[in-house]
Structures are given as C-alpha cells and as structure tokens.
Amino acid sequence: MAEMTMIEAIRTALARALEDDDDVIVMGEDVAIDGGVFRATDGLVQRFGAARVRDTPLSETAIAGVAIGAAAHGLRPVAEIQFMGFLYPAIDQLANHAARLRNRTRGRLGCPMVLRAPFGGGIKAPEHHSESTEAMLAHIPGLRVVIPSAPAKAYGLLLAAIRDPDPVVFLEPKRLYRSVSEDVADDGAALALDTAFVLREGSDVTLVTWGAMVTETLQAATSLAAEGLSAEVIDLGTLKPYDRAAIRASVARTGRCVIVHEAPLTAGFGAEIAADLAEHRLTSLLAPIRRVAGYDTVMPYLRLEAHYMPSTARILDAVRSVMEFA
Amino acid sequence: MASTQAIFPTAVAACLDAAGHPQGKLPDFARDRGTLVAMYSDMVRTRTFDAKAIALQRTGRLGTYASCLGQEAIGVGVAHAMRGDDVLLPAFRDHGAQLVRGVTLEEMFLFWGGDERGNDFAGPRRDFPVCIPVASQLPQAAGVALAMVHKGEPGVAVALAGDGATSKGDFYEALNIVGAWHLPAVFVINNNQWAISMHRSHQTACDTLAQKAVAAGLPGERIDGNDVIAVRDAVRRALAHARAGKGGTLIECLSYRLGDHTTADDASRYREDEDVRPHWKAEPLVRLRSHLTKAHGWSKDEEDALLRGCQSQVNTAAERYLAMTPEPPRAMLDSLFATLPEDLLPAARELDDG
Ligand SMILES: Cc1ncc(C[n+]2csc(CCOP(=O)(O)OP(=O)(O)O)c2C)c(N)n1
Ligand SMILES: [Mg+2]
Numbered sequence: 001m002a003e004m005t006m007i008e009a010i011r012t013a014l015a016r017a018l019e020d021d022d023d024v025i026v027m028g029e030d031v032a033i034d035g036g037v038f039r040a041t042d043g044l045v046q047r048f049g050a051a052r053v054r055d056t057p058l059s060e061t062a063i064a065g066v067a068i069g070a071a072a073h074g075l076r077p078v079a080e081i082q083f084m085g086f087l088y089p090a091i092d093q094l095a096n097h098a099a100r101l102r103n104r105t106r107g108r109l110g111c112p113m114v115l116r117a118p119f120g121g122g123i124k125a126p127e128h129h130s131e132s133t134e135a136m137l138a139h140i141p142g143l144r145v146v147i148p149s150a151p152a153k154a155y156g157l158l159l160a161a162i163r164d165p166d167p168v169v170f171l172e173p174k175r176l177y178r179s180v181s182e183d184v185a186d187d188g189a190a191l192a193l194d195t196a197f198v199l200r201e202g203s204d205v206t207l208v209t210w211g212a213m214v215t216e217t218l219q220a221a222t223s224l225a226a227e228g229l230s231a232e233v234i235d236l237g238t239l240k241p242y243d244r245a246a247i248r249a250s251v252a253r254t255g256r257c258v259i260v261h262e263a264p265l266t267a268g269f270g271a272e273i274a275a276d277l278a279e280h281r282l283t284s285l286l287a288p289i290r291r292v293a294g295y296d297t298v299m300p301y302l303r304l305e306a307h308y309m310p311s312t313a314r315i316l317d318a319v320r321s322v323m324e325f326a
Numbered sequence: 327m328a329s330t331q332a333i334f335p336t337a338v339a340a341c342l343d344a345a346g347h348p349q350g351k352l353p354d355f356a357r358d359r360g361t362l363v364a365m366y367s368d369m370v371r372t373r374t375f376d377a378k379a380i381a382l383q384r385t386g387r388l389g390t391y392a393s394c395l396g397q398e399a400i401g402v403g404v405a406h407a408m409r410g411d412d413v414l415l416p417a418f419r420d421h422g423a424q425l426v427r428g429v430t431l432e433e434m435f436l437f438w439g440g441d442e443r444g445n446d447f448a449g450p451r452r453d454f455p456v457c458i459p460v461a462s463q464l465p466q467a468a469g470v471a472l473a474m475v476h477k478g479e480p481g482v483a484v485a486l487a488g489d490g491a492t493s494k495g496d497f498y499e500a501l502n503i504v505g506a507w508h509l510p511a512v513f514v515i516n517n518n519q520w521a522i523s524m525h526r527s528h529q530t531a532c533d534t535l536a537q538k539a540v541a542a543g544l545p546g547e548r549i550d551g552n553d554v555i556a557v558r559d560a561v562r563r564a565l566a567h568a569r570a571g572k573g574g575t576l577i578e579c580l581s582y583r584l585g586d587h588t589t590a591d592d593a594s595r596y597r598e599d600e601d602v603r604p605h606w607k608a609e610p611l612v613r614l615r616s617h618l619t620k621a622h623g624w625s626k627d628e629e630d631a632l633l634r635g636c637q638s639q640v641n642t643a644a645e646r647y648l649a650m651t652p653e654p655p656r657a658m659l660d661s662l663f664a665t666l667p668e669d670l671l672p673a674a675r676e677l678d679d680g
Contacts, residue, residue: 062499069469106446107661165664241669
C-alpha cells in the first residue's frame with residue numbers, strides 16, 4: 001500500500017499494464033519525455049522505451065485511428081487525448097469505427113483500446129480545457145465510458161479498461177488529479193466495470209454522481225447527516241453501460257433521488273437516469289427527481305467558472321426540496 | 327500563380343498502353359502467361375460480380391451498391407501484389423481487391439445486401455471490412471502497421487481510398503504519422519476523377535494527388551490505374567520498400583468511374599455521356615485481353631470459358647446469398663461487446679420474443 005494521488009495511481013496502473021502485457025502501448029501528445037502535460041505518463045518512456053511509450057504527432061484523428069488499427073491487429077493501445085476539448089476530431093473514429101468494429105465483423109475483429117482524456121472544470125484552465133461531454137460519448141452504442149472518482153478507483157478501473165476486450169473511453173476528472181490521495185495497493189487487481197460504487201449508505205435520499213462531483217456530493221451528505229438526514233451516495237464509475245440496478249435498488253429504499261453532474265443539464269446523463277427511474281421506480285418515488293447540473297451554457301472562462309460548477313449549496317437545496325416535497 | 331507541376335513530376339507510369347502494347351520491358355511477373363491470366367480472370371470475375379450486384383439492386387434484392395466498373399485493375403493489381411500476411415483496408419469500391427484477398431462472392435453479396443456476416447470473412451481474417459466514412463480507414467492502416475512493427479511481423483498495411491478522400495484531414499494525418507513513424511503502410515488512391523458529382527479538377531488545386539505525399543516526407547507515385555501490370559508493379563515495389571523498413575508510399579492510380587457513383591446516384595445530373603465515352607477506350611479489361619491475345623495466344627475459347635465460369639460462380643454465390651435467412655434479430659446485440667453487458671439483457675429478451 002502506498003498513498004497516492006489520482007495522477008500517481010493512473011501512472012502506476014499504466015506501468016503495471018505495460019509490465020504485465022507486451023501488447024500494451026501508451027501513445028499520445030507529449031506522453032514520452034514530457035510525461036504528459038499532467039505527468040500521468042511520467043517516467044514510463046524511461047522504463048519501457050520509446051517503442052511502447054510513443055509521442056504522437058499533434059493529430060487527434062490519427063491518435064484514435066492508429067489506436068483502432070493497432071487494437072484490431074492485436075495490440076492494447078492506451079491513447080491519450082490531451083484534453084477532452086480536443087477529443088472531437090477523434091469522435092469520428094470512435095463512433096464510426098471503435099464502437100462498431102466487433103459488431104460489424106460479427107466478432108472477427110475486436111478493438112481493445114483505451115482512450116484516456118482529462119475532463120471537467122475547476123482548475124482554472126484556459127478556454128476549451130474544462131468541458132464535460134461524457135453524455136455525448138455515452139450515447140454511442142458499443143463504447144464504454146468509465147470515470148474514476150478517487151485514486152484507488154482510477155487504478156483498478158484503468159486496469160480493467162486496458163484488459164477489457166472492447167473500447168473504453170476513460171475520462172479522468174482532472175480536478176481530482178492531485179486534490180486527494182489515498183492508499184492504493186499496486187497489486188494488479190482490476191475493479192469491475194459497469195458496476196456502481198456505493199460511497200456512503202443512507203436511507204432518506206439517493207444522491208447519484210460521478211467523477212469530480214463526488215467531492216461536493218459527499219460534502220453535502222456530511223452536512224445532511226448533521227441535520228439528521230441520511231443520504232446514500234452512489235458513484236456510477238461506468239457511465240455506459242451503467243449500473244441501473246444499483247440505482248433502482250437504492251431509490252426503491254430511499255424514495256428520493258438527486259442526480260449531480262458537472263455537464264450541462266439538458267440531455268446530460270442525469271436525464272437518462274431520471275428517465276430510467278421514472279419508467280421503473282415511479283411507485284417508489286416520494287418526490288420528483290431533481291438534477292443538479294451545469295447550466296446550459298458554454299463553459300465560462302476561469303473568472304466565472306466557480307459560478308457554473310454545481311456547488312455543495314446547490315446540492316443541499318435540491319435535497320431539501322425533495323425532502324420537503326412530502 | 328506558379329503551377330505545382332513545375333515542382334512535382336506528373337509522369338504516369340504504365341506498362342501497357344490502352345491498346346495493350348507493352349511500353350518497354352515488362353516487369354518479370356508480367357512475362358508469365360499464368361500470372362497474367364490470373365489477373366485477367368480476377369478482373370473479369372470482379373466485373374461479373376459488379377454487374378450482378380447492380381442487377382440485384384435494381385430488382386430490390388441488394389442494398390445500395392457502389393460499382394467499380396472501369397477500375398477493376400486497381401483492386402486486382404493491389405491484391406495480387408500483396409501477401410497473405412499483409413492486411414487490406416478497403417474503401418467501398420474495392421471489390422476486386424477483396425475478391426483476390428479471398429473474401430468470397432457470397433460474403434460480398436451479404437455485405438452489400440445488408441448482412442453483417444458479410445464482414446466475417448472466412449478467408450483473410452485480419453483484413454478490414456469495407457470502410458464507408460471516406461478516408462477514415464487510412465489512420466487505421468497506420469495503426470495496423472504499427473502493430474505489425476511492434477509484433478515483429480513482416481506484413482504491410484495496404485489501404486485503398488478515392489480521389490475525394492485525399493481532401494480529408496484523416497488522409498493528411500495518416501500520411502503524416504506513417505512518415506513520422508516510418509510505418510510499413512501503403513496508401514493507394516483510386517483517382518477515378520469523381521467524388522460523386524465533384525470532378526477531380528475541383529477537388530484540389532494540386533496538379534497531382536501523388537504530390538500530397540511530399541508534405542508527409544513520403545514517396546508519391548502516379549500509375550496508370552487501368553493497367554493492372556503497372557498497378558501490381560508499383561504496389562509490389564512499395565511493399566518491398568516497406569518490408570525493408572523504409573516506410574510508406576502513396577500511389578495515385580489514374581482511372582475513371584465509368585458507372586454512376588452508386589446505384590442511388592444518377593450521374594447524368596452532372597456529366598455528359600460524351601465525357602464518359604472516351605474513357606471506355608482506356609478501360610482495363612480490354613487492354614490486358616489485347617495483350618494476352620497478341621503476346622500469349624489467349625483464344626476465343628479460353629475467353630468464353632472464363633466468362634461462363636465467372637458467370638456461373640457469381641450466379642451460384644448470388645443464389646446462396648438470396649437463400650440465406652437473415653440472422654435472428656438479437657444478433658444486432660450479440661457482437662456489440664465481447665460479453666453482452668447486463669444492461670442489454672432486457673433488449674435481448676425483447677428481440678428474442680419478437
Ligand atoms: C466522410 C464522408 N463524407 C461523405 C461521405 C458520402 N460520400 C460517399 S462516397 C463520396 C465520394 C467519395 O469520393 P472518392 O473519395 O473519390 O471515392 P469514389 O466514390 O470516387 O470511389 C461521398 C461524398 C462519406 N461516405 N464519408
Ligand atoms: Mg473518386
């Protein structure tokens with residue numbers, strides 16, 4: 001066990017995967033000598049060599065396309081897109097190819113690749129560096145979207161993503177890269193994909209979230225406890241395919257649900273969760289489902305960024321409104 | 327404005343002229359009758375498949391189909407130059423290449439008939455299926471090449487694309503990374519002069535498409551794409567170059583799309599019959615047949631037997647395709663992931679229950 005930040009846990013998982021499997025390669029812009037702009041790949045080129053830790057040209061379509069071709073021909077590429085805002089040129093490759101290759105060849109060619117990208121706001125980054133567009137990716141059939149919320153989860157989920165025979169987009173909440181640390185065992189153990197984590201058990205209300213918003217959501221749960229309210233906190237972990245059963249089971253017990261995400265409200269992934277509960281747990285619900293989300297606007301520059309990000313106070317307001325409903 | 331012609335060569339390599347006369351000494355392989363007959367037979371088989379596919383589409387028994395009429399020499403020449411351990415990444419007009427690689431006629435009918443099983447090739451297991459999003463197969467070819475290098479395999483990734491594809495960012499990004507990483511990848515452009523209704527002359531201000539290789543630090547060549555011997559020879563050399571660790575090549579094959587863009591297209595909206603007619607004189611089958619007849623005594627009997635053979639193979643394959651029942655509906659889920667996620671079980675049950 002060693003205490004690690006999320007960035008260290010990611011680096012440790014990458015090193016473990018490179019160590020365990022010769023078919024794993026790491027590629028992306030500035031991932032080699034520079035160790036990645038967030039240092040996720042720091043030291044890997046020195047350990048595993050430039051053939052396996054590859055600086056790519058500045059070329060997002062090629063990064064995704066090369067990863068697909070290499071994956072289909074037997075490698076397990078872990079490609080990095082430097083920031084989620086620069087992922088769009090890769091979406092053609094992801095949606096039209098990575099997500100479909102196994103299906104359209106009826107299993108003949110697989111695509112065991114991982115595309116990593118830092119995402120989300122809260123670090124006062126320049127324009128285009130703070131968006132959360134996970135719902136766009138989660139809408140693509142055939143693609144897994146995985147989002148860790150803490151160092152140990154980042155380690156275990158990234159190993160699972162790399163070992164998975166299908167393509168995974170691994171979105172790293174960069175606000176959490178260095179803000180928290182915890183004990184992580186570099187034991188090579190993967191965590192289960194498609195499985196939500198119950199971060200805190202509770203009986204009055206279910207709070208569903210993922211990624212960096214786990215922080216504010218847990219803070220809200222702590223405040224609520226002081227008020228005598230017991231909130232269950234669920235971290236989705238995998239957005240697609242997501243663990244509907246865990247959410248349905250929790251809401252069946254609590255009867256109330258607040259969904260928290262940083263991405264804009266409309267057509268965000270919270271809408272999917274709310275719709276699923278409306279379809280399957282209507283009779284359990286004691287109050288309307290509430291979503292606490294980013295506003296339906298362009299991510300503001302850093303001076304207004306804090307006003308955009310869902311705050312603990314907004315989560316508390318939403319929880320109180322569902323508690324007061326009936 | 328200075329023409330790029332002044333800077334980049336525009337010569338087009340050919341082995342046979344349009345009448346089938348050798349242009350100088352032919353490459354070694356092209357002096358062997360059996361080799362020439364095999365290539366000719368594959369072009370005839372491709373054209374027979376093409377005609378049948380159009381007929382099936384016109385009678386509602388196949389989906390939208392992209393004819394390769396007049397461009398058979400490109401796919402056939404490319405695939406004849408390739409080895410089994412190479413990997414083909416075709417576009418949607420490369421039926422000749424797929425057939426030579428060992429994709430069956432039945433699989434090809436299945437694909438164009440709207441059945442994913444057509445991509446589950448029994449033969450070339452590592453070859454990619456047809457790529458519809460223009461030029462997007464090219465970065466993937468670079469990835470296949472990277473995997474080959476990584477695994478120490480001697481293969482080369484060979485991707486085909488159209489003239490329109492050379493305007494896409496994917497094309498440039500792929501060429502660039504092949505150059506930067508010295509990858510064993512060969513890109514063959516079927517310059518059939520058209521991208522649906524857009525003539526090549528409007529696609530780019532470049533005089534040639536081959537010159538686009540220069541920007542990526544790669545060799546670029548222009549070949550008469552209606553000359554199967556020239557195509558095969560150019561690809562053979564490019565493959566040897568790549569196998570020797572010297573990196574990729576861009577080959578521009580000049581041809582002409584004699585048919586509509588697809589069965590959903592009506593080319594009379596944007597070009598005249600008079601524009602097309604002269605190109606019939608340069609088409610690839612006539613040319614090789616003339617040469618075979620003059621230089622190798624290819625007889626009328628052999629020609630008739632070949633046509634009959636291709637017709638019967640194609641008809642048999644078409645009958646088998648038509649007789650095949652569609653997959654059960656839940657097949658649309660079964661291969662989405664290696665293991666069906668629990669999340670999809672309700673959908674699977676619903677499809678099972680019909
Ligand atoms: C990215 C993309 N844009 C548009 C289309 C629609 N489309 C299909 S084929 C085609 C023209 C392609 O021209 P070219 O690359 O010259 O190939 P050809 O059809 O002549 O073989 C277009 C625009 C597509 N399939 N993919
Ligand atoms: Mg064209």
